[in-house]
Amino acid sequence: MTLAFGFSRFLNPRVNPSTNPILGLWLFSCSCSCSSSASSAPEPPELAGGPGTIREGRAEIFADKSNSVFYNKAQVNNRDLSIAVLRSFLLKRQEEHDIRLVKGRHAETPPEQHANDLDPVVTGSEDTAPREESKIKAPKVLEALAASGLRAIRYALEVDGIGEVVAVDNNEEAIEACKKNIYHNAIPASSKVVPNLADARVYMLTHPKEFDVVDLDPYGSPAAFLDSAVQCVADGGILMCSATDMAVLAGGNPEVCFSKYGSYPVRGKYCHEMALRILLACIESHAIRHKRYIVPVISVHMDFYIRVFVRIFTSASTVKTSPLKISHVYQCVGCNSFHLQNVGRINSKDKRNVALPNFCPTVPQECCECGHKFVMGGPIWSDPIHDKEWATSILSNVQAMSGAYPAYAKISAVLTSVSQELVNAPLFVSLHSLCATLKCTNPTMAMFHSALRNAGYQISGSHVDPLALKTDAPMSVIWDIMRCWVKLHPVKSRPGADPSNRILSQEPKLQASFSQATGGLVARKSPRFVPNPEKYWGPKAKAGRPLKTPHMDNCEFRFTANTLEAGDRTSISK
Numbered sequence: 129m130t131l132a133f134g135f136s137r138f139l140n141p142r143v144n145p146s147t148n149p150i151l152g153l154w155l156f157s158c159s160c161s162c163s164s165s166a167s168s169a170p171e172p173p174e175l176a177g178g179p180g181t182i183r184e185g186r187a188e189i190f191a192d193k194s195n196s197v198f199y200n201k202a203q204v205n206n207r208d209l210s211i212a213v214l215r216s217f218l219l220k221r222q223e224e225h226d227i228r229l230v231k232g233r234h235a236e237t238p239p240e241q242h243a244n245d246l247d248p249v250v251t252g253s254e255d256t257a258p259r260e261e262s263k264i265k266a267p268k269v270l271e272a273l274a275a276s277g278l279r280a281i282r283y284a285l286e287v288d289g290i291g292e293v294v295a296v297d298n299n300e301e302a303i304e305a306c307k308k309n310i311y312h313n314a315i316p317a318s319s320k321v322v323p324n325l326a327d328a329r330v331y332m333l334t335h336p337k338e339f340d341v342v343d344l345d346p347y348g349s350p351a352a353f354l355d356s357a358v359q360c361v362a363d364g365g366i367l368m369c370s371a372t373d374m375a376v377l378a379g380g381n382p383e384v385c386f387s388k389y390g391s392y393p394v395r396g397k398y399c400h401e402m403a404l405r406i407l408l409a410c411i412e413s414h415a416i417r418h419k420r421y422i423v424p425v426i427s428v429h430m431d432f433y434i435r436v437f438v439r440i441f442t443s444a445s446t447v448k449t450s451p452l453k454i455s456h457v458y459q460c461v462g463c464n465s466f467h468l469q470n471v472g473r474i475n476s477k478d479k480r481n482v483a484l485p486n487f488c489p490t491v492p493q494e495c496c497e498c499g500h501k502f503v504m505g506g507p508i509w510s511d512p513i514h515d516k517e518w519a520t521s522i523l524s525n526v527q528a529m530s531g532a533y534p535a536y537a538k539i540s541a542v543l544t545s546v547s548q549e550l551v552n553a554p555l556f557v558s559l560h561s562l563c564a565t566l567k568c569t570n571p572t573m574a575m576f577h578s579a580l581r582n583a584g585y586q587i588s589g590s591h592v593d594p595l596a597l598k599t600d601a602p603m604s605v606i607w608d609i610m611r612c613w614v615k616l617h618p619v620k621s622r623p624g625a626d627p628s629n630r631i632l633s634q635e636p637k638l639q640a641s642f643s644q645a646t647g648g649l650v651a652r653k654s655p656r657f658v659p660n661p662e663k664y665w666g667p668k669a670k671a672g673r674p675l676k677t678p679h680m681d682n683c684e685f686r687f688t689a690n691t692l693e694a695g696d697r698t699s700i701s702k
């Protein structure tokens with residue numbers, strides 16, 4: 129059925145390669161690096177939505193019930209968010225280019241800033257000096273682990289101004305499927321998406337700094353691809369990287385996490401944010417080997433995986449400050465208090481901003497709150513994981529184009545949470561966990577927020593957990609607030625070494641006020657968390673393995689919360 133359908137499209141005169149030079153070229157040389165146009169994507173041809181096809185956004189691919197090529201519809205969230213980031217990245221690059229034009233070509237620009245610029249389109253003749261055009265060169269994208277090509281095709285069809293999209297996979301069946309899917313989507317996907325059968329690591333290593341965007345969406349861990357990926361991204365370009373090995377990253381197998389990412393996870397309520405920070409630290413550690421460094425745009429935990437979007441720049445001097453962005457985490461085994469300590473420190477006498485190794489641990493042998501020991505996790509990325517301003521602008525662009533995103537409800541909720549997060553407060557405490565330690569009743573979230581604000585600290589939620597409390601207050605202040613709460617709502621004393629005994633035996637140094645603080649929690653207009661749209665919304669078996677869940681059997685999904693007609697935009701036609 130699939131083949132017959134594909135073949136009939138082949139015969140369609142509208143897309144016949146013999147009458148279409150671009151398609152003809154593609155057929156003979158699909159892995160060449162043909163030049164691409166920067167023009168905005170024209171409307172795709174009307175796709176038939178025929179039997180055996182899957183439609184997502186503006187793309188349509190052939191369904192493969194045998195699972196010989198990987199496709200997981202739950203990743204629509206991942207693909208939609210990536211498109212949103214990509215759209216805003218193009219705007220950002222244009223903005224940066226415009227600023228540079230205004231400043232003038234010969235203005236003094238620090239080396240880092242030069243590194244951030246996309247190659248401008250330069251025009252000129254013998255008698256005229258080269259002139260930068262007002263439009264940047266269409267950014268080139270590498271989808272290094274492409275499978276069916278759905279993501280690459282969506283990028284080509286849906287992101288205005290995008291350049292060539294190279295879709296690499298080392299599986300022959302995947303590349304064959306990719307070719308059929310590219311062809312099925314006809315112009316402009318066929319003129320922009322270039323399939324390539326290759327090992328992604330080799331391809332990336334042999335194309336240094338060539339792609340403005342590199343997308344890594346592996347089975348499980350991206351660790352094996354990071355060293356080549358950080359070398360493949362152009363200066364100022366963006367690396368978009370998923371990891372689905374959450375059991376490893378969130379503390380289920382600490383030794384495996386250390387071997388893959390060079391970091392120990394700690395099992396805590398914040399484990400998903402820690403997973404993001406472990407991945408960021410790992411990417412940074414690869415980047416600095418090549419005199420490059422990362423700047424996170426947004427970093428999210430969604431569904432069953434994490435995905436980070438980081439820009440990559442080159443600067444030997446900034447690389448020297450990398451230890452200031454990386455920290456160890458000490459977590460108390462009794463009360464779950466945590467403390468961060470930078471791996472490096474700045475020697476104040478040294479004006480060069482070079483980081484030296486930090487002094488010995490900032491925590492005592494025993495926790496001041498409960499007397500238990502600490503475990504040491506990390507190192508993790510302890511600088512901001514989002515560019516808040518950028519996250520807010522991605523959110524408003526998404527809201528302005530809600531109809532363009534099949535997973536609008538999910539990605540707008542995640543972006544809403546992300547844009548409200550405190551960026552200078554790595555990790556978080558959970559209100560439930562604090563109360564569970566003391567065996568006391570819960571204050572409301574609004575009361576706890578007010579108590580911290582009234583004490584002069586900042587507080588926010590986190591997109592990874594609806595019960596998270598992110599704050600710049602030290603643990604001692606958090607426990608003092610809980611001590612004050614327990615004075616108002618007494619608990620029975622516990623026997624022996626229970627952490628609550630030691631915590632509650634200390635008088636609070638701070639008198640907490642739970643009365644409503646200005647700027648406290650307000651009723652939220654937009655949801656920050658939405659339920660999964662359907663059953664089996666999770667990871668999927670690798671290609672070639674039998675499916676245990678009926679991923680391909682339910683023909684359509686609908687988001688249940690705050691959706692428009694989202695379900696109509698992603699569907700599988702049987």
Ligand SMILES: C[S@@+](CC[C@H](N)C(=O)[O-])C[C@H]1O[C@@H](n2cnc3c(N)ncnc32)[C@H](O)[C@@H]1O
Pocket residue numbers: 198199200203207272273274275276277278279296297298299302326327328329345346347671
């Ligand atoms: C999770 S799938 C990618 C899904 C795809 N990005 C999407 O959005 O639908 C991972 C793909 O990576 C490919 N792959 C695994 N190792 C590879 C390697 N070393 N080089 C190139 N491709 C590889 C697999 O064949 C598989 O198709």
Ligand SMILES: [Zn+2]
Pocket residue numbers: 460461462463464465495496497498499500627
């Ligand atoms: Zn403790």
